Amino acid sequence: MRLLPSLLRSGLLLAALSFAAPVLHAGGSTMRWFVQDAPPLFSFPGGQAPRRAADLGDGEIDGFLRLLIAELPQYRHEFFDATLPRFELMVKSGETVCSPLHKRSPDRLKDRFFTPMIPWLASNQLYVVLRRDQAEKFSDLGSPISLSELLQRQDLNGLLARDRSYGRQIDQLLQSSNQERVQTLSVRKGAQLLAMLRAKRMDYTLETKSEVSAYVDEGPDDLLMLPIKESQMDSLRYISCSRNAQGRAQIEAIDRAIRKMAADPQRETWLRTWLGPSSDAQERRRLLRYFDERARGGPQIE
Template sequence: MLTWLLRDLPPLNIFEGSQKGRGVVDLLMPQLIASLPEYQHELARVNRARGMQMLRDPSFTCDPALIWSKERAQWIVFSITSFRVLSNGLAIRRADREQLTRFIHDGKVDLHGLLESGKELIGVVAERSYGQQLDSLLQQVPPEQIRAHYGNDALGSLLQMQRLGRLQLLLGYWPEIRYQAEQQGIAPEDLEFYPIEGISQYQEIHVGCSDTPQGRQAIAKIDQALLKLREERLVELYAAWLDPGMRDQYRADARAYFQGLRDH
């Protein structure tokens, strides 16, 4: 039995609301499962911390939406890139903009300088990778400045903490934050989102399986399926979630990236 780990991660997986089941990975899953007809499949809804624990176990477990990291690669076997997403950034309440102005340059936030000032609390989802650059930056931050949430509705809980003024900064993907804010009754226009200085514009998403003989065998077949899906199907599924003015640039960047990769 191959267990697929799914997290509530709009716009990749969507568990609640009007777009339930219409996320990028939600729509990819039937095709991934069809590429592995020799296995029985089950879908398990987990939070990030529980999912990581299951991937560490010597089980037959896969996650369809992982960011590669050097640490994870010690116990997870990764697929080729399936698609790219706009990188994590910083969400703040519009009402808090004034006190952060000196850290915002050309529409991007100097997160290193902001956190080094030592005044602000930043909310993160526990055990989530935000990409190697941001993970490295967060490791330099005093633990008392970080609010890591472990729950099933971690981002929703962090948004409520931010709304109540219990933390100022929230790290995440803007489409996810915007969607979860609406689920929490928070108007997205009351939030502002800033890319982070020095961080790549895009992050690569991979399928990852427990590094076992079965997991490695599954990834070899998943790679073949992704080669057929990623340049057209997956690019369009993710582009549909972007603001209309960003879609053409995303499509062009994604296709140029994948054509440069060829078969990996």
């Protein structure tokens, strides 16, 4: 310990302590983001979870999140990869965490705040997915297919992801369905259920067009997607933060940042950055209408 006074006099210890201390933003505020490798919505480039905003991918959600974080410089942003049960435990234990990946539902409103982020893109509309060789069994359910009628069929078994929200109307249908014919399974990626469908473990599942397309690219085109009559194209994606004082401050900052982006005179530039130069013109117009409404409105926090 005799070295301590000399180190203090030389300034070496102070310099070392200064170097080791983390650099905090705006009074030490940190915004912690839940992330998962769930392409094409959110992907880990190189297979690694992001450590900073620049590491985020170019999908529908992670691409938008990178732009959003640029509007929140008052926070230091951290990212953590976790299972859904682990994330739920963190929220319920009082930790302040935010997520761009969870849908709004009445149960989740009990322990977290929500604010609208973006509309669902058309490429991520929900479909009934089945094997092509079973198409005849579904032919009498109409086109688009009536999910409410499908759920009543005693000869067709569905398997869905447990604890996943498919949208308010479809969630309500599922809750009132015949549970003997519609089972759920805890899965990390939608591709797991598609693989089980291909292996004839069930007759159908529910999945987005983009997820099915990405899966089929890796194998034979033996799966068929049927649009759902009850699926809501204009449903929204949300950002949520823990329902506590710190989470309230963070969701308010996020809501302000989204409204600022929506009102940006250069928003078509960042839209092209987010969607890519080859994005569908009709999709862009739909998004611009949404951002017009978001810019004119006040805070939207539940």
